[in-house]
Amino acid sequence: MFTAWLFDLYPSADGITLWFVDAEGRKHRGYARFTPSLYLHLDVRHADRIARLLRTFPVTVRSATKREIYSNTDWPVLQVTVGSTAHFKNVVRLLEQHLPHYVFFNSDIPIAQLFLYDTGLFPLAFGTYELAPDGCLLAWQLQDANDAMEYTFPPLTILTLKNRPDVVSPKFRKNLQLEITYDGSTYGLESSDPHDVLSSLERHLQRCDPDVILTEYGDAVLLPMLTRLAAEHQVPLSLNRDAGSGYITSHASSYFAYGKIVHKDGAFELAGRWHLDIENSFMMGEASLDGVTEIARLTQLPVQHQSRATIGTALSSMQLSWAYRHGYLIPAHKREPEDFKSADILLLADRGGLIFQPEMGYHEEVAEMDFVSMYPTIMVTHNVSPETVNCRCCRNTAVPELGYTICEKREGIVAATLRTVVRRRGIYKKEKKRLKALKDPRWTLYDHRQTALKWMLVTCFGYLGYKNARFGRIEAHESVNAFSRDAILQAKEIAEGHGFHFIHAIVDCMWLKRSGATEADYEALAREVSEKVGIDISLEGIYNWILYPPSKMDPRIPTANRYVGWYTNNEIKIRGIEIRRRDTPVFIKRVQGELLKILGEGKTVADLRGLLPAVLAKAKESLDLLRSGKADPLDLVVRRHLSQEADEYTNRSANAIVAQALAEAGVHLAPGESVEYIIIDATGKRHPEKAKAVALYSLDDGYDIVKYTEMTLKAVETLLFPFGYDAETLKNMWYPVPPRIHRPVARRHVREQGELFNSSREAG
Amino acid sequence: MHLSIVEQFRAAPPGTLYGVHGDSSVFRLALIAAGYTLVQGVPVTLVDGSNRFDLYGLAEFARRTAGGRCTPDELLRNIFVSRAFTCYQMEAVIAERLRAFVRDRKSPVVLIFGLLDTFYDEQAPLRDVRLGVQRMMQALQGLKRDGVSVLVASTDVGPVPPARRGLLPGVMGGMDKVFDMKRIGHREHGTGPSGMMAGHREKGKRHSSMKEGQGENDSGHHSRGMADGVQGELQSLVA
Ligand SMILES: [Zn+2]
Numbered sequence A: 001m002f003t004a005w006l007f008d009l010y011p012s013a014d015g016i017t018l019w020f021v022d023a024e025g026r027k028h029r030g031y032a033r034f035t036p037s038l039y040l041h042l043d044v045r046h047a048d049r050i051a052r053l054l055r056t057f058p059v060t061v062r063s064a065t066k067r068e069i070y071s072n073t074d075w076p077v078l079q080v081t082v083g084s085t086a087h088f089k090n091v092v093r094l095l096e097q098h099l100p101h102y103v104f105f106n107s108d109i110p111i112a113q114l115f116l117y118d119t120g121l122f123p124l125a126f127g128t129y130e131l132a133p134d135g136c137l138l139a140w141q142l143q144d145a146n147d148a149m150e151y152t153f154p155p156l157t158i159l160t161l162k163n164r165p166d167v168v169s170p171k172f173r174k175n176l177q178l179e180i181t182y183d184g185s186t187y188g189l190e191s192s193d194p195h196d197v198l199s200s201l202e203r204h205l206q207r208c209d210p211d212v213i214l215t216e217y218g219d220a221v222l223l224p225m226l227t228r229l230a231a232e233h234q235v236p237l238s239l240n241r242d243a244g245s246g247y248i249t250s251h252a253s254s255y256f257a258y259g260k261i262v263h264k265d266g267a268f269e270l271a272g273r274w275h276l277d278i279e280n281s282f283m284m285g286e287a288s289l290d291g292v293t294e295i296a297r298l299t300q301l302p303v304q305h306q307s308r309a310t311i312g313t314a315l316s317s318m319q320l321s322w323a324y325r326h327g328y329l330i331p332a333h334k335r336e337p338e339d340f341k342s343a344d345i346l347l348l349a350d351r352g353g354l355i356f357q358p359e360m361g362y363h364e365e366v367a368e369m370d371f372v373s374m375y376p377t378i379m380v381t382h383n384v385s386p387e388t389v390n391c392r393c394c395r396n397t398a399v400p401e402l403g404y405t406i407c408e409k410r411e412g413i414v415a416a417t418l419r420t421v422v423r424r425r426g427i428y429k430k431e432k433k434r435l436k437a438l439k440d441p442r443w444t445l446y447d448h449r450q451t452a453l454k455w456m457l458v459t460c461f462g463y464l465g466y467k468n469a470r471f472g473r474i475e476a477h478e479s480v481n482a483f484s485r486d487a488i489l490q491a492k493e494i495a496e497g498h499g500f501h502f503i504h505a506i507v508d509c510m511w512l513k514r515s516g517a518t519e520a521d522y523e524a525l526a527r528e529v530s531e532k533v534g535i536d537i538s539l540e541g542i543y544n545w546i547l548y549p550p551s552k553m554d555p556r557i558p559t560a561n562r563y564v565g566w567y568t569n570n571e572i573k574i575r576g577i578e579i580r581r582r583d584t585p586v587f588i589k590r591v592q593g594e595l596l597k598i599l600g601e602g603k604t605v606a607d608l609r610g611l612l613p614a615v616l617a618k619a620k621e622s623l624d625l626l627r628s629g630k631a632d633p634l635d636l637v638v639r640r641h642l643s644q645e646a647d648e649y650t651n652r653s654a655n656a657i658v659a660q661a662l663a664e665a666g667v668h669l670a671p672g673e674s675v676e677y678i679i680i681d682a683t684g685k686r687h688p689e690k691a692k693a694v695a696l697y698s699l700d701d702g703y704d705i706v707k708y709t710e711m712t713l714k715a716v717e718t719l720l721f722p723f724g725y726d727a728e729t730l731k732n733m734w735y736p737v738p739p740r741i742h743r744p745v746a747r748r749h750v751r752e753q754g755e756l757f758n759s760s761r762e763a764g
Numbered sequence B: 001m002h003l004s005i006v007e008q009f010r011a012a013p014p015g016t017l018y019g020v021h022g023d024s025s026v027f028r029l030a031l032i033a034a035g036y037t038l039v040q041g042v043p044v045t046l047v048d049g050s051n052r053f054d055l056y057g058l059a060e061f062a063r064r065t066a067g068g069r070c071t072p073d074e075l076l077r078n079i080f081v082s083r084a085f086t087c088y089q090m091e092a093v094i095a096e097r098l099r100a101f102v103r104d105r106k107s108p109v110v111l112i113f114g115l116l117d118t119f120y121d122e123q124a125p126l127r128d129v130r131l132g133v134q135r136m137m138q139a140l141q142g143l144k145r146d147g148v149s150v151l152v153a154s155t156d157v158g159p160v161p162p163a164r165r166g167l168l169p170g171v172m173g174g175m176d177k178v179f180d181m182k183r184i185g186h187r188e189h190g191t192g193p194s195g196m197m198a199g200h201r202e203k204g205k206r207h208s209s210m211k212e213g214q215g216e217n218d219s220g221h222h223s224r225g226m227a228d229g230v231q232g233e234l235q236s237l238v239a
Helices: A044-053 A085-098 A111-119 A194-208 A218-232 A282-299 A303-308 A311-325 A343-349 A374-381 A413-437 A443-464 A474-497 A519-533 A586-599 A605-628 A654-664 A705-723 A727-734 B004-011 B025-039 B055-065 B072-077 B087-105 B126-145 B167-173 B181-190 B220-238
Strands: A002-012 A015-022 A027-032 A037-040 A059-068 A073-082 A126-131 A137-142 A158-163 A177-182 A185-190 A212-215 A253-257 A260-264 A274-277 A361-371 A501-506 A509-513 A537-548 A563-567 A572-575 A638-641 A674-679 A691-693 B017-022 B044-048 B079-083 B109-113 B149-155 B177-180 B200-202
Touching: A002 A027, A002 A085, A002 A111, A015 A111, A027 A126, A027 A137, A037 A085, A044 A059, A044 A073, A044 A085, A073 A085, A085 A111, A111 A311, A158 A194, A158 A218, A177 A194, A185 A194, A194 A218, A212 A218, A218 A274, A274 A282, A274 A303, A282 A303, A282 A311, A282 A413, A282 A443, A311 A413, A311 A443, A343 A474, A343 B055, A343 B072, A343 B079, A361 A474, A361 A519, A361 A605, A374 A413, A374 A443, A374 A474, A413 A443, A443 A474, A474 A501, A474 A509, A474 A519, A519 A537, A537 A572, A586 A605, A586 A705, A605 A705, A605 A727, A638 A654, A654 A674, A654 A691, A705 A727, B004 B025, B017 B025, B017 B126, B017 B167, B017 B181, B025 B044, B025 B055, B025 B109, B025 B149, B025 B181, B044 B087, B055 B072, B072 B079, B079 B087, B087 B109, B087 B126, B126 B149, B126 B167, B149 B167, B177 B181
Parallel strands: A158 A212, A212 A274, B017 B149, B017 B177, B044 B079, B044 B109, B109 B149
Antiparallel strands: A002 A015, A002 A126, A015 A027, A037 A073, A059 A073, A126 A137, A158 A177, A177 A185, A253 A260, A361 A509, A361 A537, A501 A509, A537 A563, A563 A572, A638 A674, A674 A691, B177 B200
16 A cells, blocks of 8 residues: 555556556556446347357446436447457457447547546546555545645656757757756767667666656657667667557647648657657647646546647547546447528527727727636536537527527536636636735746646637537537627627727627726726626726737728737737737847837827837838848748648749758658748749748848848838838838849848747737 | 529429539539529528538528518528538438428428538548448438438539549439539530530439549639529529
């Protein structure tokens, strides 16, 4: 018997192999017997047939009843219990050859997850565990719960393993140079003979015996390469703590999500240690290890799996666990189709969140109020879930405009699982704020945790409408939108009742003004709206001025979610314009940032007019530098996502040219990965190469002055259009004749680093 | 002459299964074919697996087409839509829900857009796909027995995984009448009269142009001809 944290788990010949770490950092290995079940929606008469079919496997087949989530009725099913985790997949595969897909339930959940759902255990569960002499888990007593707000963390040994740092990412390199860091020391391993490097790595692994191996590009490049070389050179490599286990790997994929191609590297997971690849983990990047473990505990996804999973997978795991605990059948495929609706209802239902277009230009004395976690709050408070919307047991017209019914008799799966997330994030946010005020460094822990949860809340609404979400449904998605429109309209009515004027609204944010209104007036309004609407709304701040820039399509109208403004407390908020976009070259970001700094001195629109000469002078100064050829080419790097494989491009776009040039240089980039390049001749007239990848760029290549001038002027136009300066006007005013040099050979400059606006507010 | 598909669909006895395939104008054409039923105040049911169903186009169509017997709102209230985004949903809606719904609403006309589109997704195993298509075809036969006419509109452009290329010809083979828009467009543009009829086959005859149509992208030439045709039909309906 020992007290420890459950560290790692994976299926094995014994059932589930378990690793524990105790407070002294000692590792304990054990295993659990586990006999997972799947269910077949088949009559008991089929039981013999199924048993015969599976006679070569250690299975039992018996009839049972389980609850179906949509109808909320008990279904007769056949329960197939597999005596060994190793056979589960094969049993499912064999059955699939003989039975239609729609009879399968609980058949496609990863075994380790199923084990956690079944036992109620979770990653890093702290408790007292009792193992038999052969390691079999006999009993446990947790001093922890997966939804506990305060929890402890085992002492973990961390080894960082990376390719030696270089300006070029490991994807673009081939030779073996490693850098290892642990216990405060860093070791560089380098040799022309891989055998030496690998042997040395193995000595470090033995000496350090890390719990966590942190890498950059470990999934895609580093670990596959090291294991391949180790096999070739016959060097033992103890990446796994469990020497008897293989590596758990999966392939890279490119998939279509949210309107663009996304690339995901494959996974390379270890047995008995965690391999965390910070370049292949959204959560590590956003919320560090604190965020990863927070979500792993909550969702019961093993840590290595969680770190690589999409937020959708995390949400899904919470729902699967909830369904499992409540005895609901979990369909192998989402089948629930959209209800038939008349086209007039569909026209109402198909609308998204509400948008009131603002007037293009500068506005002064405007306040912004945001509903806090609007969508998840709606789902939780109105019980919006796939099985509760238009349930078969209640009669009401709870959903505004659409008149859909929402169940009054049971809490829905989405509402139930999100409730926890919403509550936790609220508490963590408060704790972060409290500790930060006390200058207690632990505030970052709570910040990481709340950030991780924030992503679940941001994603949950989209996931509800996602076609492959197991517990998603269009009517639930439509209902949330209908409630959100209703909430904004209610807020508008209340505000207007107090003499406020509505400037602009997007879905869950609104901008309003009343001449001379104070912060206290807005706070009072926020309290009233929160109370009447049932969703908290907070005063984000009062702007000295806010700009809604013209849209690229039609300069007379603005675009939703593109604005910039200075708050009265000297913070700036920027959305959607060039300086915030990841694909904008640093040079242009810097120009726009400098202009915004100058404009920040103005408190009113009249002040801004007074600042125009200074703004114009600053813009021209930067453009003159660009046109002299002295701009730093590294500041002109353009970043774009690839939409297809290099050899699939049929056009001669800069993306295509750069991807093909890289491919020729031996660097393969998949759709969804990004390329970085410098434009050398956008027209392709003087130089057919158009653009050069940063990795292949030399200073002699220069840059395209005309193109970068045009791009910079566009960014200036964004800010100055309301004062009558568009890019064309500025160009004619400053540079009426084309430049003498088009593609200067650049000189590299030492440049200032650092953020332009340290006080800039982050989203959410 | 443009109206021949539409007219045939209208004139056909209840319980006829129609297939029409070609470029993306098939969807508009199908809607126009059902428009007549709609303006009579008779409900129409639509299953959309193509994710291309143009709700706002339909609203516009209703505004322009309705009159006399029913208002645009009445027309919109009389067309029932279910959209499917995965092949499992498509199979479920057609094989398990459609017949009961149509009976319940007394809707004598069913339109199906992109019956197979979701089945081309290689995430779905071939065995699930085959079963799904088989169950849907059985459901269509059930509708036919109930006296419900079905118009299955499919595009045959865009990539189809090799193992799934036989699905569309298979489905079209199960229809009572099939129109190949590409052939119609071609003939119409080239030789003129009777083009519409040339593309259509009676039950039992080999459908010769099916193979040619596969994998051959629309030239702008053909699709423009077709779009004009549909526009013409829309005009004549409005008139
Ligand atoms: Zn109910």
